[in-house]
Amino acid sequence: MRDRTGRECLYVPSCRFGLYLALRHWCRPGGRVLMSPVNDDVIFFVVLAAGLRPVQAPLNARDGSIDPAAVPDASWRSLSAVLTTNLYGNPDPAPALRDRCDTLGIPLIEDAAHAIGSQLPDGRPVGDYGDASVFSLSKHAGAKAGGFLTVADPARRSALEEARDDLLLPSRALSELAYALRPYAEASVRGLRLVRAARAVQRLLGLAEREAIRMPLRAAELERAVTGAPALGLFHSWVRVDMHTYRMAPGAARLRRSARLLDRLDERLAAHLDGTRRLLDSPWGAPGPGSGGSRGPGFVQPLFRVPLLVADRDAAIAALARRRITTGYLYDPPLDDYASALFTDPSPDPAPARWFARHALPADPLKAKQVLAVLRTDGIRPAEGAAAGLVGPYRDGTGG
Numbered sequence: 001m002r003d004r005t006g007r008e009c010l011y012v013p014s015c016r017f018g019l020y021l022a023l024r025h026w027c028r029p030g031g032r033v034l035m036s037p038v039n040d041d042v043i044f045f046v047v048l049a050a051g052l053r054p055v056q057a058p059l060n061a062r063d064g065s066i067d068p069a070a071v072p073d074a075s076w077r078s079l080s081a082v083l084t085t086n087l088y089g090n091p092d093p094a095p096a097l098r099d100r101c102d103t104l105g106i107p108l109i110e111d112a113a114h115a116i117g118s119q120l121p122d123g124r125p126v127g128d129y130g131d132a133s134v135f136s137l138s139k140h141a142g143a144k145a146g147g148f149l150t151v152a153d154p155a156r157r158s159a160l161e162e163a164r165d166d167l168l169l170p171s172r173a174l175s176e177l178a179y180a181l182r183p184y185a186e187a188s189v190r191g192l193r194l195v196r197a198a199r200a201v202q203r204l205l206g207l208a209e210r211e212a213i214r215m216p217l218r219a220a221e222l223e224r225a226v227t228g229a230p231a232l233g234l235f236h237s238w239v240r241v242d243m244h245t246y247r248m249a250p251g252a253a254r255l256r257r258s259a260r261l262l263d264r265l266d267e268r269l270a271a272h273l274d275g276t277r278r279l280l281d282s283p284w285g286a287p288g289p290g291s292g293g294s295r296g297p298g299f300v301q302p303l304f305r306v307p308l309l310v311a312d313r314d315a316a317i318a319a320l321a322r323r324r325i326t327t328g329y330l331y332d333p334p335l336d337d338y339a340s341a342l343f344t345d346p347s348p349d350p351a352p353a354r355w356f357a358r359h360a361l362p363a364d365p366l367k368a369k370q371v372l373a374v375l376r377t378d379g380i381r382p383a384e385g386a387a388a389g390l391v392g393p394y395r396d397g398t399g400g
């Protein structure tokens with residue numbers, strides 16, 4: 001990762017853990033962080049756990065990126081950090097955000113979980129602008145564990161390493177064994193076509209933490225936790241969702257598999273690029289996501305997911321599910337609608353985020369052919385205006 005990013009790197013057991021470390025390192029408790037409302041709720045709880053107040057940014061409806069020009073001046077002046085999302089691999093406008101942060105003297109932290117292979121219009125990679133940038137090995141690399149915190153100032157690495165080691169929980173033999181066996185268990189479940197049965201058993205055992213897209217907020221408990229922040233432990237039940245080992249020291253099996261998968265990352269990125277191209281060329285592909293802006297119309301990113309824009313997102317998900325294609329990484333409703341003003345400052349203009357969250361169907365580029373075949377066969381309609389590049393929050397009357 002040092003070779004790849006040209007920066008000092010620190011291994012972390014998950015991207016969420018790395019983001020917590022960065023927020024704790026750069027921001028005093030009680031501060032306010034600009035973030036995207038179309039984001040994993042886990043990251044929202046990480047910001048709260050760091051003792052910080054999330055401030056929801058207005059978004060660009062075309063691709064879900066942060067729209068810096070639409071952030072009111074009073075909001076800018078109140079901030080202690082900016083956290084990007086680079087949703088599905090589509091870069092947030094880091095140069096503009098960097099300029100703002102420099103003017104205000106606050107840090108820019110890049111969440112590069114979805115964007116390990118993405119570039120900005122100026123050709124610089126995502127992760128190159130942040131004081132800290134955090135990558136996840138669970139996404140393109142497919143390691144289901146691990147990540148890297150990279151820092152602009154190498155002198156900061158040792159303090160961050162110490163903070164990491166203080167927060168890590170010891171590795172457990174059983175968890176390492178489960179990690180080593182997981183790919184075989186998953187392949188057998190798939191081979192025996194038991195995916196639905198396995199999910200039902202998980203629900204029965206109370207192991208499924210998300211019945212809906214967003215996890216239950218549990219407002220009264222969350223209010224108590226917020227009073228005790230910063231404290232990762234108080235937020236454990238929210239932050240661990242989808243990855244219970246998020247703060248566990250890695251054992252040998254985890255590190256070996258991560259290293260092997262990282263060695264193959266360029267191959268994976270090439271496959272993501274190929275699938276992204278196919279998906280963006282379809283009637284559901286909007287010109288915004290994945291395309292390179294000023295790098296020209298032919299420039300495409302190896303997106304982690306391609307947010308196809310469909311009129312009826314739930315119908316599309318159901319059609320895919322009937323063919324055993326699961327859709328993940330949905331972030332609807334936006335975080336300000338999910339958490340209310342009790343826990344976050346709402347976006348000054350929530351309509352574009354609502355529109356994008358409702359119409360985006362995150363398609364896996366590695367399954368591009370299958371996904372497109374299902375959408376065609378089932379007559380899934382593009383969101384109005386998507387194919388023509390006319391995406392806007394008001395075009396289908398659902399934006400506001």
Ligand SMILES: Cc1ncc(COP(=O)(O)O)c(C=O)c1O
Pocket residue numbers: 014015016017039040042043085111113114135136137138146147243246329
């Ligand atoms: C935008 C975003 N950032 C960060 C994360 C956290 O990554 P990790 O699972 O490695 O903690 C996720 C997880 O899906 C994510 O979607």
